[in-house]
Amino acid sequence: SSNIRLAVIPGDGIGIEVVTEGLKVLDAAGVKVETTQYDLGAKRYHATGETLPDPVLAELRGYDAILLGAVGDPSVPPGVLERDLLLKLRFQLDHYVNLRPVKLFPGVETPLGKVLPGDIDMVVVREGTEGPYAGAGGVLRKGTPQEIATQDSVNTAHGVERVVRYAFAKAASRERKQLTLVHKTNVLTFSGDLWQRTVNRVAEEFPQVATDYCHVDAASMFFVSQPQRFDVIVTDNLFGDIITDIGAAIAGGIGLAASGNINPDRTAPSMFEPVHGSAPDIAGQHKADPSATILSVAMLLDHLGFAEAAARVEQAVADDLVERQGAWVARKTREIGDDIAARVAG
Amino acid sequence: SSNIRLAVIPGDGIGIEVVTEGLKVLDAAGVKVETTQYDLGAKRYHATGETLPDPVLAELRGYDAILLGAVGDPSVPPGVLERDLLLKLRFQLDHYVNLRPVKLFPGVETPLGKVLPGDIDMVVVREGTEGPYAGAGGVLRKGTPQEIATQDSVNTAHGVERVVRYAFAKAASRERKQLTLVHKTNVLTFSGDLWQRTVNRVAEEFPQVATDYCHVDAASMFFVSQPQRFDVIVTDNLFGDIITDIGAAIAGGIGLAASGNINPDRTAPSMFEPVHGSAPDIAGQHKADPSATILSVAMLLDHLGFAEAAARVEQAVADDLVERQGAWVARKTREIGDDIAARVAG
Ligand SMILES: CC(C)[C@H](C(=O)O)[C@@H](O)C(=O)O
Numbered sequence A, B: 001s002s003n004i005r006l007a008v009i010p011g012d013g014i015g016i017e018v019v020t021e022g023l024k025v026l027d028a029a030g031v032k033v034e035t036t037q038y039d040l041g042a043k044r045y046h047a048t049g050e051t052l053p054d055p056v057l058a059e060l061r062g063y064d065a066i067l068l069g070a071v072g073d074p075s076v077p078p079g080v081l082e083r084d085l086l087l088k089l090r091f092q093l094d095h096y097v098n099l100r101p102v103k104l105f106p107g108v109e110t111p112l113g114k115v116l117p118g119d120i121d122m123v124v125v126r127e128g129t130e131g132p133y134a135g136a137g138g139v140l141r142k143g144t145p146q147e148i149a150t151q152d153s154v155n156t157a158h159g160v161e162r163v164v165r166y167a168f169a170k171a172a173s174r175e176r177k178q179l180t181l182v183h184k185t186n187v188l189t190f191s192g193d194l195w196q197r198t199v200n201r202v203a204e205e206f207p208q209v210a211t212d213y214c215h216v217d218a219a220s221m222f223f224v225s226q227p228q229r230f231d232v233i234v235t236d237n238l239f240g241d242i243i244t245d246i247g248a249a250i251a252g253g254i255g256l257a258a259s260g261n262i263n264p265d266r267t268a269p270s271m272f273e274p275v276h277g278s279a280p281d282i283a284g285q286h287k288a289d290p291s292a293t294i295l296s297v298a299m300l301l302d303h304l305g306f307a308e309a310a311a312r313v314e315q316a317v318a319d320d321l322v323e324r325q326g327a328w329v330a331r332k333t334r335e336i337g338d339d340i341a342a343r344v345a346g
């Protein structure tokens, strides 16, 4: 078959370092890839004022997938690159599933004292294109004592149903077959009701999946006290943002958390990225762990149909983590990438 | 001085059990209290359809403070008692500060493996009367594929400034004098901007307080990986709901988490309640830990000016927790209350 056409957006800070290692491992996996780099991020913003110009967005649509490192830099006004680049990509490319596995690999240290690897093995299906991230809202009488600022969560049957259906299918494909809706239906009645009704309705199509419900506050607590409770979680854009960071914390830290911004209908390329940010404080110091990006590459391979290569990459990371356990020599970003790539190449 | 006039709302489930112990300890503290019980909750709802009738609300305004156990029962449609009783009290009595200490007491087991008591000692100042809890929003074309449900966070300069000012004063009164705003300003730009500008402005009045900012997703992660980071946190109603449950989880569980719904202007009585719910699954089994309610009673005493009695109650709980450590005999709710009351009485 023909080459994968991959757009690469290294971005800012450690994004550049970890993407290099991700590509190294992709190469080692033996899948034929043709990559094109895009210089989006702080540098381009400063040089041209551009974040994601329309022609670039149009070009990106032509790829099979996108690999993104991280965007954001203290020199850019807060939120600009996040919204006008990262979130714009997710929204414009209709990445309605933000898929975030939360899995404790053997050999990995967790801050939770009494948890074993098998205890944490879930997948969060976070909605990616609406909800509180819609950018809706406004401000009146700004800067006066009478100021009012609203921030509106916009939820559509279309948007909720498609991500819920994806989550059910995901749950059905797993051993436990359990799907938990995480929301705050007792307070956020308008949006919560739409989510709950949608889950109830789609559940009828998936009799093999057991569904339950958990308020976001309780779920956040259970991530710490009883992560075993969860198999697949479906939730909105903001709750998903929060709980997946708790998930990263309990599963060994942000250096291991992978994600895929998926367009399941394949009307545009999906985008894979580590959950972590650009970490300007450690950028350029070769300290970043590229494992999250490499695991995101595994998700990318899986999405493009290379299941065997995906499994090989994930296994290589898992083996590396076991070996890394208790190691007293801190490896550099590049060395971790080399080690994992060598395992993948066999 | 004259007696404290206290309204007591035991509510549902374990609320009834824990409030009994709270009152027992209050009594042992030697402060003169005159209590009146209000039968609000599931039973009254079933009997009369009422949640919080206007005349009852008017009566409640006349008390010095309110002690609440917990409300909610599976027999009542989800959210009804939460919104029409609990949140109605918070909103109508203008409890704009929802004060939630997160403190790991010595002797208490935390799910975090490497954390010591001194590492977790913060106070979350959660806004209590607006934000995503405003109940604003709506639904269009309900039940159709074209349905849209919005849920609007409403933030006012008035509402944000008063809680921010309270949080600064709280931070100034503590040793570390550090205040962290937790929000999601890079995405929730309208509400986030109001919060950030307000913190910046009020900060000028508190030069002795060091302020910083943390996104809610990162903060949720840091609660697990580095709780030492935080001293006083100020945040909105929804983020406060979520992070204080993580706080409860890391500080030994929901059985120890106390809270005060404070009206700092004293235009209406403040209300003290454990963070936990009515826990119908263990109700009536004498298994509930009344410590959260007893710590809430300590907050109540402190609020009413009985600082010495408040300190004595908190110390009694702390001593009980040290002694409880490793105890192999599970005490009943009543026994824990008895033990703590005995310590308080001296
Ligand atoms: C950078 C930010 C806009 C983003 C989000 O909130 O989605 C990040 O936190 C994430 O989780 O990928």
Ligand SMILES: CC(C)[C@H](C(=O)O)[C@@H](O)C(=O)O
Binding pocket: A186, A187, A217, B082, B083, B086, B087, B241, B275
């Ligand atoms: C019961 C519910 C409405 C309430 C809230 O969301 O505030 C509870 O979770 C809490 O934290 O006190």
